[in-house]
Amino acid sequence: MTETHTSGSPSRRTLIGWGGAGLALGAAVASGAVAMTEAGNDVDPAAAETGGAVEFHGAHQAGIATPVQDRLHFAAFDVKTDDRAAFVQLLKDWTAAARRMTAGQAVGEGAYGGLAEAPPDDTGEALGLKPSRLTLTIGFGLSLFEKFGLADKRPEALVDLPRFPGDNLDRTRTGGDLCIQACADDPQVAVHAIRNLARIGFGEVAIRWSQLGFGKTSSTTPDAQTPRNLMGFKDGTRNIAGTETDRLDKFVWVGDGDAGANSAWMTGGSYLVARRIRMNIETWDRTSLQEQEDVFGRDKGEGAPVGKAKEHDEPFLKAMKPDAHVRLAHPDSNNGITILRRGYSFTDGTDGLGRLDAGLFFLAYQRDVRKGFIPLQRQLSAKDALNEYIQHVGSAVFAVPPGVRDKDDWWGRTLMSEEA
Amino acid sequence: MRAVRLTVTAAATVAALTALSACTAKSDAKDGDAIQVTAADSTCETSAKSVPAGQVTLKIENKGSKATEVEILFPDDRIVSEKENIGPGTKYTLTAEVKAGSYEIACVPGMKGHGVRQKLTVTGGSAAAKRDPQLDKAVADYREYAQEQADATLPLVETFVKAIKDGDLEAAKKAYAPSRLGWERTEPVAESFGDIDPKVDVREDGLEDGQKWTGWHRLEKSLWQEKKIGAEEKTLADQLLTDLKDWQGRVGKAEITPTSMANGAKELLDEVATGKVTGEEDRYSHTDLVDFKGNVEGAQKAYELLKPVASKNDSALTTELDKQFGALDTLLDKYRSDKNSYEFVSYDKVTEDQRKELSDAVNALAEPLSKLAAAVVTK
Numbered sequence: 001m002t003e004t005h006t007s008g009s010p011s012r013r014t015l016i017g018w019g020g021a022g023l024a025l026g027a028a029v030a031s032g033a034v035a036m037t038e039a040g041n042d043v044d045p046a047a048a049e050t051g052g053a054v055e056f057h058g059a060h061q062a063g064i065a066t067p068v069q070d071r072l073h074f075a076a077f078d079v080k081t082d083d084r085a086a087f088v089q090l091l092k093d094w095t096a097a098a099r100r101m102t103a104g105q106a107v108g109e110g111a112y113g114g115l116a117e118a119p120p121d122d123t124g125e126a127l128g129l130k131p132s133r134l135t136l137t138i139g140f141g142l143s144l145f146e147k148f149g150l151a152d153k154r155p156e157a158l159v160d161l162p163r164f165p166g167d168n169l170d171r172t173r174t175g176g177d178l179c180i181q182a183c184a185d186d187p188q189v190a191v192h193a194i195r196n197l198a199r200i201g202f203g204e205v206a207i208r209w210s211q212l213g214f215g216k217t218s219s220t221t222p223d224a225q226t227p228r229n230l231m232g233f234k235d236g237t238r239n240i241a242g243t244e245t246d247r248l249d250k251f252v253w254v255g256d257g258d259a260g261a262n263s264a265w266m267t268g269g270s271y272l273v274a275r276r277i278r279m280n281i282e283t284w285d286r287t288s289l290q291e292q293e294d295v296f297g298r299d300k301g302e303g304a305p306v307g308k309a310k311e312h313d314e315p316f317l318k319a320m321k322p323d324a325h326v327r328l329a330h331p332d333s334n335n336g337i338t339i340l341r342r343g344y345s346f347t348d349g350t351d352g353l354g355r356l357d358a359g360l361f362f363l364a365y366q367r368d369v370r371k372g373f374i375p376l377q378r379q380l381s382a383k384d385a386l387n388e389y390i391q392h393v394g395s396a397v398f399a400v401p402p403g404v405r406d407k408d409d410w411w412g413r414t415l416m417s418e419e420a
Numbered sequence: 421m422r423a424v425r426l427t428v429t430a431a432a433t434v435a436a437l438t439a440l441s442a443c444t445a446k447s448d449a450k451d452g453d454a455i456q457v458t459a460a461d462s463t464c465e466t467s468a469k470s471v472p473a474g475q476v477t478l479k480i481e482n483k484g485s486k487a488t489e490v491e492i493l494f495p496d497d498r499i500v501s502e503k504e505n506i507g508p509g510t511k512y513t514l515t516a517e518v519k520a521g522s523y524e525i526a527c528v529p530g531m532k533g534h535g536v537r538q539k540l541t542v543t544g545g546s547a548a549a550k551r552d553p554q555l556d557k558a559v560a561d562y563r564e565y566a567q568e569q570a571d572a573t574l575p576l577v578e579t580f581v582k583a584i585k586d587g588d589l590e591a592a593k594k595a596y597a598p599s600r601l602g603w604e605r606t607e608p609v610a611e612s613f614g615d616i617d618p619k620v621d622v623r624e625d626g627l628e629d630g631q632k633w634t635g636w637h638r639l640e641k642s643l644w645q646e647k648k649i650g651a652e653e654k655t656l657a658d659q660l661l662t663d664l665k666d667w668q669g670r671v672g673k674a675e676i677t678p679t680s681m682a683n684g685a686k687e688l689l690d691e692v693a694t695g696k697v698t699g700e701e702d703r704y705s706h707t708d709l710v711d712f713k714g715n716v717e718g719a720q721k722a723y724e725l726l727k728p729v730a731s732k733n734d735s736a737l738t739t740e741l742d743k744q745f746g747a748l749d750t751l752l753d754k755y756r757s758d759k760n761s762y763e764f765v766s767y768d769k770v771t772e773d774q775r776k777e778l779s780d781a782v783n784a785l786a787e788p789l790s791k792l793a794a795a796v797v798t799k
Contacts, residue, residue: 118794
């Protein structure tokens with residue numbers, strides 16, 4: 001693991017000094033400073049405080065094992081073009097923009113200083129902000145494989161989710177040919193990234209739905225304080241840590257020998273399940289402390305499992321109620337199934353009845369959806385006591401390709417490149 | 421109903437024109453000498469081809485059999501000054517303050533069309549700025565298009581107004597959308613005048629404090645929502661016609677530049693994106709797709725005229741624009757049974773999914789269209 005240092009990293013602030021004409025210089029500075037942090041292997045706790053950059057290149061895409069940032073803007077896209085070459089060009093253009101934005105640089109020729117008659121390449125709202133550990137992670141949905149003759153490249157592990165009991169999926173918040181997950185410690189940096197990528201994509205793709213998230217609900221840094229979800233409970237205590245390379249290889253990254261030739265391009269990638277889980281906040285808040293703790297199987301203050309004193313004490317599952325959330329979700333109750341959770345709380349204001357439109361935007365990475373989220377959710381949707389207070393209202397699954405190796409590589413090359 | 425952007429570029433045009441001159445040319449008319457203009461049915465004779473900058477006087481005589489119009493024009497056909505309706509056998513003296521540069525004098529017998537032209541060089545000032553004749557032609561052709569649209573719109577508005585004055589609700593509803601097409605195609609030109617648009621095309625939610633609601637949408641509400649035509653509506657119909665005649669008479673004077681044409685095209689798509697796709701524009705009649713089509717056609721016209729220059733500077737852009745205009749046209753055609761007709765599906769019958777699809781297609785076109793202005797000015 002290398003050190004993240006902001007002193008040498010090119011911030012947007014630096015770029016203002018260079019002005020429009022100096023962007024080439026900015027880029028040179030960037031390439032000189034990319035010994036920053038290795039994607040997926042970046043656990044420098046100082047980085048968050050200093051607003052540093054996370055390395056965009058690597059064997060795996062950043063934004064999965066990377067220590068979870070504070071904010072999220074997640075966007076699902078529909079592909080509008082049937083021109084394969086145009087789609088490939090978009091992936092290359094997106095990669096170039098993502099490379100710049102994650103390094104804290106403006107898109108294209110910047111946000112000002114260009115031709116007065118033309119709209120600027122960059123929309124400008126991230127000028128002067130730090131890189132803020134922005135990561136941009138792309139995924140390919142099931143429906144993409146019905147286009148561009150990609151049917152025979154659809155990995156076996158990329159399957160549609162079955163309908164789970166209690167699902168009430170909103171079509172306009174479900175599915176998508178592509179997704180981009182933008183995570184950053186500054187919400188404006190994350191929103192800027194999605195906005196600019198969407199703009200570059202007009203004509204080839206269109207946003208299908210998007211979700212803002214705040215208050216990470218899972219941590220991939222076990223030493224840090226475990227965050228709380230909107231129900232007030234610590235969540236993700238037993239999550240896979242970014243440093244646990246053995247568990248990452250076992251449960252998260254697609255391996256060399258994983259099922260079938262269709263999946264070869266996915267080696268080093270992962271599968272992402274996104275679920276918009278609405279919480280019945282008002283009824284939950286009227287629930288007694290005892291019941292709340294019974295529902296989770298942990299105490300509210302410390303987060304300790306039932307009958308234990310400390311959060312990280314090994315839970316004794318049989319001491320919990322049979323329908324307690326922690327008990328049902330625990331690997332020991334699921335033949336060892338483990339997923340990497342990276343969800344965020346969301347609040348989209350209130351609904352027409354004045355109820356908080358809030359909940360958990362659940363994001364989970366796994367090596368195989370069939371051996372990860374599906375069996376786990378079968379169990380939870382059937383038995384979890386929490387179901388009385390939640391409803392799954394949005395859903396999507398994506399194949400997240402391996403990382404962009406270097407400056408000549410691009411998002412999805414292993415899938416789209418003819419020679420790959 | 422939006423900020424008037426065409427006038428912003430107008431200042432730049434005037435500045436450019438001020439710099440125009442032909443300092444080597446000798447004036448063959450002295451300061452204060454009038455130019456004799458003899459207009460006939462197919463000729464236009466002028467006594468001088470160049471004059472010094474300053475006050476220029478035309479002594480016009482119409483020797484033809486039809487009423488004529490005489491104009492002094494900038495190279496892009498914008499009118500410096502004009503006199504309309506000079507009857508057969510009558511004389512008129514036209515004076516105008518003219519800066520150095522190249523101009524034309526036009527006699528327009530019958531007051532329709534391009535007219536018969538004579539060159540006029542106005543001398544003085546500093547070195548001449550270079551003009552791109554291709555762009556001048558694009559602007560001149562666009563102005564002609566805008567004028568044609570206005571000329572063709574007036575009879576359609578008269579039909580609409582007559583139906584209202586006859587108290588014929590059904591006929592008025594039928595005439596509503598067609599009466600708007602020419603306006604929608606050239607809206608940025610009309611909006612550049614500033615004062616006409618708020619009178620004829622304002623929506624109820626766009627009214628300012630104390631502003632009386634007049635124009636198409638006020639009548640639309642009466643026809644579709646209140647389903648009645650009263651004395652007030654008849655007065656408003658007359659007012660609409662008067663205001664649109666004002667528009668028709670002023671199109672020639674609009675300050676149009678290649679940049680304002682390109683931005684105008686983009687603004688037409690902005691109109692679609694913010695008003696038509698949402699169904700806000702024609703919320704009572706649901707004829708939004710007719711306006712939608714008009715906006716797109718107007719944008720396409722401006723684009724096609726600028727394309728010879730734009731494709732030299734940025735051929736990738738014009739390829740993309742051709743593709744996206746084509747895609748949007750194809751999509752819009754799904755909403756009418758006859759490609760030669762402007763009868764579109766009522767917008768309240770267009771589903772949310774279809775609106776999203778239309779919106780995506782508009783974004784796909786508007787994003788590259790926003791780069792057209794730069795492709796026209798880039799050398």
